[in-house]
Amino acid sequence: MSALREAAEPRLTDAEFRTISRILHEDSGIALAPSKMALVYSRLVRRLRVLGLRSFADYCALVAGEGGREERHEMLAALTTNVTHFFRENHHFEHLRTRLLPPLVARARQGGRVRLWSAGCSNGHEPYSIALTVLGLMPDAADHDIRILASDIDPNVVAFGERGVYDDEALAEVPKGLRARWFQRRPVTPDGVRRAEVAPEMRRLVVFRELNLIGAWPMRGRFDAIFCRNVTIYFDAPTREEVWRRFAGTMAPGGWLYVGHSERLAGPAAGLFDLEGTTAYRFIGGAAR
Secondary structure (H helix, E strand, C coil), X not given: CHHHHHHHCCCCCHHHHHHHHHHHHHHHCECCCHHHHHHHHHHHHHHHHHHCCCCHHHHHHHHHCCCXXXXXXXHHHHHCCCCCCCCCCHHHHHXXXXXXXXXXXXXXXXXXXXXXXXXXXXXXXXXXXXXXXXXXXCCCHHHCCEEEEEEECCHHHHHHHHHCEEECCHHHHCCHHHHHHHEEEECCCCCCCCEEEECHHHHHHEEEEECCCCCCCCCCCCEXXXXXXXXXXXXXXXXXXXHHHHHHHCEEEEEEEEECCCCCCCCHHHHHEEEECCCXXXXXXXXXX
């Protein structure tokens, strides 16, 4: 009986893995090493079951075909890990609060424009952490020209962030004062989960958009800060350096780029930034060659 069950399980061949890797890279810039073959199998075999497909060959035909766009989104969601929480790598938010925001708040109070970007926003924890940091210094920020762009390639996490509803476990890292002021309690769920949603004032600060970092960027204005943390670790070196170069092209003079704890700027784009502290880079201008 066990032999029959084993025979019924689909196999992932090297060729099929290469097809999936190629499509994922073309769509998102994410590079899959051969060592990820077991992970790809374990996560995508579930998609085969959902779709009623018998083989990875059938799955590859689906995602490679003209009608495969929706499933490519599902494939991307299955193969990426949205590990995040409020105020993750808190030193960045301290830097934002003490080093970057004070002059920006002063500018906004005088009628100036302030733009911040969470590039790879996942389920919304990062952009709302940025918003909470802004509101801690400027409670009426939503009444001024301050906005936070929250973007991600995965429409599922963008929708989650737009809903802005989090359970108490997710909110544990939010200081009690900020939690009480900028979140509103929701009814307890039938299974006893306590939840809260972002208050309207905070919601007004954050705009969620689906956006592919290796695709077209429709934004025209400049950003005073960009958070792109633990995103480019999934890219190969040329893609990573191209994204950093493009970030430089969208930054206001003296703007800041925050990257993840295991990431470092390299290549020509690194010459456009000065490192200050831990993984906080100040844009100094120029053009990458």
